[in-house]
Amino acid sequence: xRLQDKVAIVTGAASGMGKAIAEHYAKEGAKVVVSDxxxxxxxxxxxxxxxxxxxxxxxxxxxxxxSDLENLFEQTKQSFGRIDVLVNNAGIMDxxxxxxxxxxxxxxxxxxxxxxxxxxxxxxxVNHFLEQGHGVIVNNISAGGLRGSRAGAAYTASKHAVTxxxxxxxxxxxxxxxxxxxxxxxxxETNIGSSMTNISEFGMGRQMTGSGTMPRVGQPxxxxxxxxxxxxxxxxxxxxxxxxxxxxxxxx
Numbered sequence: 275x276r277l278q279d280k281v282a283i284v285t286g287a288a289s290g291m292g293k294a295i296a297e298h299y300a301k302e303g304a305k306v307v308v309s310d311x312x313x314x315x316x317x318x319x320x321x322x323x324x325x326x327x328x329x330x331x332x333x334x335x336x337x338x339x340x341s342d343l344e345n346l347f348e349q350t351k352q353s354f355g356r357i358d359v360l361v362n363n364a365g366i367m368d369x370x371x372x373x374x375x376x377x378x379x380x381x382x383x384x385x386x387x388x389x390x391x392x393x394x395x396x397x398x399x400v401n402h403f404l405e406q407g408h409g410v411i412v413n414n415i416s417a418g419g420l421r422g423s424r425a426g427a428a429y430t431a432s433k434h435a436v437t438x439x440x441x442x443x444x445x446x447x448x449x450x451x452x453x454x455x456x457x458x459x460x461x462x463e464t465n466i467g468s469s470m471t472n473i474s475e476f477g478m479g480r481q482m483t484g485s486g487t488m489p490r491v492g493q494p495x496x497x498x499x500x501x502x503x504x505x506x507x508x509x510x511x512x513x514x515x516x517x518x519x520x521x522x523x524x525x526x
Contacts, residue, residue, distance in 0.1 A: 277299055277303050277359070279304075280305070280359055281307075281356055282305070282306050282505065283306075283357060283359070285310070285337055285346075285364040286337075286414075287310050288312040289464065291414060294495050295498045296320075297323060297498070298502050300326070300330055301328065304505075305329040306328070307331055307346070309335045309364075310334070312334075316333065316334065331353050333345075333349055337362075337387055338387050338391050340394055343394050343395050347398050347399070357403075360396070361413075365414070369474055370426040370470070370473050371426045371427060372477050392436050396454070400452060403451070407450075409452050410452075410453050412457065413439075417524055419458055419516065420458050421524060423483065448514075456516035458517065460488060462493065463494065487523065488523045489522055490521050497519055
């Protein structure tokens, strides 16, 4: 039980990688807050965890809304008394647009979810962690946060920003018992593509040249296993890292 009695928030946990992370955390002994904009989906995941002998509660959160994030942390403290781990997993895609095609509306929406929401959740979490003297943040970033040929301009920039935020946070609080790391998944079988609309034909064509070297598509459980390690004491000497989980895709 590598996460025995730890309290973990996982955003975007109604499906895909977030669901797998919530389930794996519960199996490892964590008390999990299953957070998602899809309240019904979050509740289903929490119910399944509880029926399997784990401990979980569901929470509806739009990570683009500060009040929702504040309520998420408040509910977590009311339910479990503290917060040990924050997993920022919620995210949306753009439409593969290059910078010459991106609209302000798309840019703002992608950044609100992928970057500003992550920053705000980290800000709230860090202040809880500083009070209790410890805490772990795991940001699910994407290969798009390390390379320029994995998505459109907005998504790529939003994820690069979280890479920098992850490293800066790790450095700033390295002496305060707070660790912050990231995961950069390659192509993983999830439903994030459902957030894509008005796809750019030119941008998709260029992006596919980068996708052509992907060895294989990953499974959410493969990302969840890394997320367990980064939240556990086994990774106590790892801080400020963004670790690719991509079957070697970024090695090309």
